Amino acid sequence: MLGMKFFGCALSAHRNFSTKITGKNSKWAQGKYKSGYKAREGEAKNTKTRERVQWTDQQKQVMSAISEGKSVFITGSAGTGKTILVKHIIKQLKKRHGPSKVFVTAPTGVAACAISGQTLHSFAGIGCAMADRDTLLHRISKNDKAYKRWRKAEALVLDESSMVDAELFESLDFIARAIKQVDEVWGGIQLVVSGDFFQLPPVKPQQNSGGKEFAFEAECWDSSFDLQVNLTKVFRQSDPQLIKLLQGIRRGESDPEDLKLLEQSCSKAEPDPTVVQLYPRNEDVNRVNSSRLASLGNELVVYTAVDSGEDSLKRQLEQGIAPKEIALCEDARVMLVKNLNTWRGLVNGATGTVTGFYESEDVGVTRICDDGLLPVVRFDSGLEMTIEPNTWTANEGDSVAKREQLPLILAWASSIHKCQGMTLDRLHTDLSRAFENGMVYVALSRVRSLEGLYLSGFDPSKIKVHPKVAQFYNKFTSEQDKEGEDDNVSQNKNGSNDNSSQEINGRKYMRAYIK
Numbered sequence: 001m002l003g004m005k006f007f008g009c010a011l012s013a014h015r016n017f018s019t020k021i022t023g024k025n026s027k028w029a030q031g032k033y034k035s036g037y038k039a040r041e042g043e044a045k046n047t048k049t050r051e052r053v054q055w056t057d058q059q060k061q062v063m064s065a066i067s068e069g070k071s072v073f074i075t076g077s078a079g080t081g082k083t084i085l086v087k088h089i090i091k092q093l094k095k096r097h098g099p100s101k102v103f104v105t106a107p108t109g110v111a112a113c114a115i116s117g118q119t120l121h122s123f124a125g126i127g128c129a130m131a132d133r134d135t136l137l138h139r140i141s142k143n144d145k146a147y148k149r150w151r152k153a154e155a156l157v158l159d160e161s162s163m164v165d166a167e168l169f170e171s172l173d174f175i176a177r178a179i180k181q182v183d184e185v186w187g188g189i190q191l192v193v194s195g196d197f198f199q200l201p202p203v204k205p206q207q208n209s210g211g212k213e214f215a216f217e218a219e220c221w222d223s224s225f226d227l228q229v230n231l232t233k234v235f236r237q238s239d240p241q242l243i244k245l246l247q248g249i250r251r252g253e254s255d256p257e258d259l260k261l262l263e264q265s266c267s268k269a270e271p272d273p274t275v276v277q278l279y280p281r282n283e284d285v286n287r288v289n290s291s292r293l294a295s296l297g298n299e300l301v302v303y304t305a306v307d308s309g310e311d312s313l314k315r316q317l318e319q320g321i322a323p324k325e326i327a328l329c330e331d332a333r334v335m336l337v338k339n340l341n342t343w344r345g346l347v348n349g350a351t352g353t354v355t356g357f358y359e360s361e362d363v364g365v366t367r368i369c370d371d372g373l374l375p376v377v378r379f380d381s382g383l384e385m386t387i388e389p390n391t392w393t394a395n396e397g398d399s400v401a402k403r404e405q406l407p408l409i410l411a412w413a414s415s416i417h418k419c420q421g422m423t424l425d426r427l428h429t430d431l432s433r434a435f436e437n438g439m440v441y442v443a444l445s446r447v448r449s450l451e452g453l454y455l456s457g458f459d460p461s462k463i464k465v466h467p468k469v470a471q472f473y474n475k476f477t478s479e480q481d482k483e484g485e486d487d488n489v490s491q492n493k494n495g496s497n498d499n500s501s502q503e504i505n506g507r508k509y510m511r512a513y514i515k
C-alpha cells in the first residue's frame with residue numbers, strides 16, 4: 001500500500017455533464033434572502049473562456065476524413081483531445097449534413113451532456129431493458145419519433161464508447177440497416193465513435209453476448225470505420241513523468257519507480273474542503289457528502305422530488321442524476337446537474353457554494369420544498385444565482401414520466417464513473433475500494449499535475465486492465481509497426497500512404513492506424 005497523502009485543491013471542471021437543458025425555470029437571483037445575502041444580479045463574468053486549440057496532424061487528419069464523409073473511430077489516452085475533437089467534428093457534420101440529420105450521443109447522461117447530446121438509448125428509442133435485435137427493432141417501429149430519427153440520421157456521433165457493449169453495437173448496426181433500408185454497414189450513416197477502452201467498461205455486459213463485452217468485439221466493428229485513429233499527444237498533463245506514470249497505469253503496469261513518484265507526490269496535509277473528492281463507490285460519495293453537510297451545522301432545507309407519469313418510467317428516473325431528496329444549507333458545496341446557461345458557464349458540472357435562500361411563493365417551489373425556499377448559489381466562476389426547480393423526463397413511445405427537482409447535487413464528493421471525461425486542476429481521491437478495470441486510471445488521469453493530486457487510499461493491485469483491451473490496443477501498435485508509418489502520416493494496410501480504400505463487406509473501407 002502506498003502511503004496516503006494529499007494536497008488541497010480547488011476544482012476546475014472543463015467537462016460537464018447532465019441531461020438536456022431547459023433552463024426555462026432559472027432566473028437571476030432577486031428579492032430577499034433568508035440568510036441576508038444579496039445576489040449580484042446579472043453580474044455574470046463571461047465564464048466562457050476560449051481555449052486556443054492548435055490541432056495536431058492526427059486531429060487534422062480526422063477532420064479531413066470527416067469532411068470526405070468517412071466514418072472514424074477516435075481513440076487515445078485520457079486527455080489526448082478526443083472530446084474536443086468530437087465537438088469540432090459535430091460542427092463539421094452539421095455543416096455537411098444539416099443540423100437535423102446529425103445525432104450526438106453517449107452511453108450515459110453525464111457523458112451525453114458533456115457534448116450537448118442525448119443518451120444512445122434515448123436516441124435509438126430502444127428503452128432501458130435490453131432485448132434481442134428483432135425485439136429492439138420492433139420497439140422502435142412502434143415509436144414514431146425514434147423511427148423518424150433513424151430515418152433522418154445521416155451522421156451519428158457516439159462518445160465514451162468504452163461503456164457501450166458489443167451486443168448493443170451490433171444491434172444498432174442491424175437496426176440502422178433495417179430502418180434506413182440500405183444494406184451497408186450502419187445503413188450508410190456516417191459514424192463517429194470516440195473513446196478509450198482502457199477507461200471504464202460497459203456497466204452491464206449483455207447476458208447473451210456470447211462472451212463478448214466491448215464494442216470493439218462486435219462483428220461489424222472493423223467494417224464500421226474507414227479510419228481508426230489512436231491519438232498520441234497528451235494535452236491534459238504536461239509533466240513527462242506524470243504522463244509516463246499514467247501511461248503505465250493505463251496499460252495495467254505498476255512500475256515501482258512510478259508508484260514511488262505517486263507516493264512522493266502526495267502530501268499529508270488535509271485537503272482544502274473545496275477540493276472535489278472522487279470515490280469508486282456511490283456509498284462513499286454519499287457518506288462524505290452527508291457528513292460534510294452535517295458538519296456545517298446549519299439549518300437544513302429539504303427538497304423532495306415530485307414524480308408523475310408511468311410507474312415503469314418513474315423507476316428510470318430513479319436511476320437518473322436528479323436525487324429523490326436533497327438537503328441543503330448555507331455553505332453547502334453543490335454541483336449543477338443541468339445546463340442552465342451555457343454562455344455564462346452555468347453548465348452541468350459547474351460547482352459552487354450555497355450562500356443563502358430566497359423565499360418564493362411559486363407553487364412549483366412549494367411542491368418540492370415545504371419551506372418555499374430556493375437556494376442561492378455562488379458558482380466558482382463568481383456568478384451568483386437563484387436555482388429553481390427543473391424537470392427531467394423519461395419517454396418510451398407515448399409513455400412519459402416526469403420528475404421535478406432542483407438541478408443540484410452535493411459536490412464535496414463524486415463517483416469516478418461520473419468524472420470520466422473531466423479535467424481537474426486538483427482532486428482528492430481514495431482508490432482503496434476501486435473495483436473496475438480502468439478505474440484507477442480514470443481517476444488519476446483527471447488531474448493536470450501531481451501537485452494537484454491528494455491521494456488518500458491506494459493499492460497497486462487495484463490497477464487493472466482487461467486482457468482483451470490490451471490486445472485490442474496491441475493491434476494499433478503492431479499495425480503501425482507493420483506499416484512503417486512516418487511522422488503521423490497514416491498508411492493503409494497495403495502500405496501506401498494515400499489512405500486509399502479496400503473493399504470489406506461491400507463497403508469502401510480505409511484502415512489507417514496513425515502514430
Ligand SMILES: Nc1ncnc2c1ncn2[C@@H]1O[C@H](COP(=O)(O)OP(=O)(O)OP(=O)(O)O)[C@@H](O)[C@H]1O
Pocket residue numbers: 014015051052053054055056059076077078079080081082083084085196235236420421422423
Ligand atoms: N490540439 C489541442 N491543442 C490544445 N489543447 C488541446 C488540444 N486537444 C485537446 N486539448 C485540451 O486537452 C484537454 C483534454 O482534452 P479532452 O477532454 O478532449 O481529452 P479526452 O481525450 O476526451 O480525455 P478523456 O479520455 O479523459 O475524456 C482539454 O483541456 C482540451 O482543451
